Amino acid sequence: MKIADDGVLQFTVPMPFALREVHVYALETSTGWVLIDSGFPSEAARAQLSAELQQAIGGLSRIALIILTHFHPDHSGLAGWMQQGSGCPVVIHEADWPLLQRMNTLDMAGEFFRPIAKGAGLSSGDLRELFQEVNVPVTSPTIVVGGETFSIGGRDLDLVWTPGHTEGHLCVFDRRTGVLFTGDHLLARITPHVGRVHAAGRNPLHDFENSLALVERMAPRRALPAHEGPVEDVGARCREIAAHHQSRRQQILAEVRAQPKTAPQIAKDVFHGRKGGMHQMLALSETEAHLEALVDEGLLVRVQDDEAAEPSYELQA
Ligand SMILES: [Zn+2]
Structure with a gap:
């Protein structure tokens, strides 16, 4: 205590x-x-x-x-x-x-x-x-x-x-x-x-x-x-975390620039250092939160070719 x-x-x-x-x-x-x-x-x-x-x-x-x-x-x-x-x-x-x-x-x-x-x-x-x-x-x-x-x-x-x-x-x-x-x-x-x-x-x-x-x-x-x-310094820490998520967005956009990718592929590339069940799970759910945000923001589109397959994400034309 x-x-x-x-x-x-x-x-x-x-x-x-x-x-x-x-x-x-x-x-x-x-x-x-x-x-x-x-x-x-x-x-x-x-x-x-x-x-x-x-x-x-x-x-x-x-x-x-x-x-x-x-x-x-x-x-x-x-x-x-x-x-x-x-x-x-x-x-x-x-x-x-x-x-x-x-x-x-x-x-x-x-x-x-x-x-x-x-x-x-x-x-x-x-x-x-x-x-x-x-x-x-x-x-x-x-x-x-x-x-x-x-x-x-x-x-x-x-x-x-x-x-x-x-x-x-x-x-x-x-x-x-x-x-x-x-x-x-x-x-x-x-x-x-x-x-x-x-x-x-x-x-x-x-x-x-x-x-x-x-x-x-x-x-x-x-x-x-x-x-x-x-x-x-609460304000500084808030801004730091906000900036981290902004740079994460840019990383994800860069990942799909060349070709459409699925959430697990993007998570693997963006969080490449993360090993182990928990880290992979957290990396995937955080990537999905980002992808959904980028779709809402009109920067990405979600493409679902076949009902069974994972959707992939590509840049909004
Ligand atoms: Zn908690």
């Missing part, structure tokens, strides 16, 4: 793969603690967090509210356990709630994590065991859409809808301190993953870019993300 900001504790919880650890933040208020995210649902993570919360805040019963930035298990996985021990409300965006419910069935969690687990050398059996360790689903969530303010024990916390990484991703802005809790929307070093899975008519990349612009306009004093260290 460490002090991350004025009245904000940071608990760093282990996870068995990928980013290896995730931060849970606890904000002190005069009527208890507000937790932002909850950690990965393994027994190791639960035991560590249980001991640290006991020591730092006096245990689960001192939690007054839990806000989930998004449904991914490293953020939401221990929320059910925390809710059981505290009886407190759990806040989640309406677009991410159905996904969290699906994630609570072990099969869905297994499906979601299979490529990631493979990359970390875990079998499907290991994975199943891992997800059975702590499987306490969230019940009766407080569903939000962003724009709400939770005033609790002297803090005013604004929920900011920042779709992109997931469709229902939320950032939490603490008005008094100017700190923005960014979940996976804004990270200090890693470019957050932007996938293809959004409701019809929404492009995840366009959503993500709009959300970056929104955070830049908010100009928070600093950002505390769920992985890695804090972001001190």
Whole structure:
């Protein structure tokens, strides 16, 4: 545990793969603690967090509210356990709630994590065991859409809808301190993953870019993300990530200039350094998000010759 900001504790919880650890933040208020995210649902993570919360805040019963930035298990996985021990409300965006419910069935969690687990050398059996360790689903969530303010024990916390990484991703802005809790929307070093899975008519990349612009306009004093260290110059980091996606667009356009290509071919050429199941899966879904964005922008056309075949993409004439 460490002090991350004025009245904000940071608990760093282990996870068995990928980013290896995730931060849970606890904000002190005069009527208890507000937790932002909850950690990965393994027994190791639960035991560590249980001991640290006991020591730092006096245990689960001192939690007054839990806000989930998004449904991914490293953020939401221990929320059910925390809710059981505290009886407190759990806040989640309406677009991410159905996904969290699906994630609570072990099969869905297994499906979601299979490529990631493979990359970390875990079998499907290991994975199943891992997800059975702590499987306490969230019940009766407080569903939000962003724009709400939770005033609790002297803090005013604004929920900011920042779709992109997931469709229902939320950032939490603490008005008094100017700190923005960014979940996976804004990270200090890693470019957050932007996938293809959004409701019809929404492009995840366009959503993500709009959300970056929104955070830049908010100009928070600093950002505390769920992985890695804090972001001190939020505007600069927003612009850096936006520029990364612009150059990715140019790379993809260059790839199809000579001849039409399918999404897997483009992903392979653009992300050529990426090896392993998870990296390939993320590269493909991110490429697809870009391709759909370029189609929407009128720069590419999608060509489907035969129902069964992968569509290919070519420059708009
Ligand atoms: Zn995530």
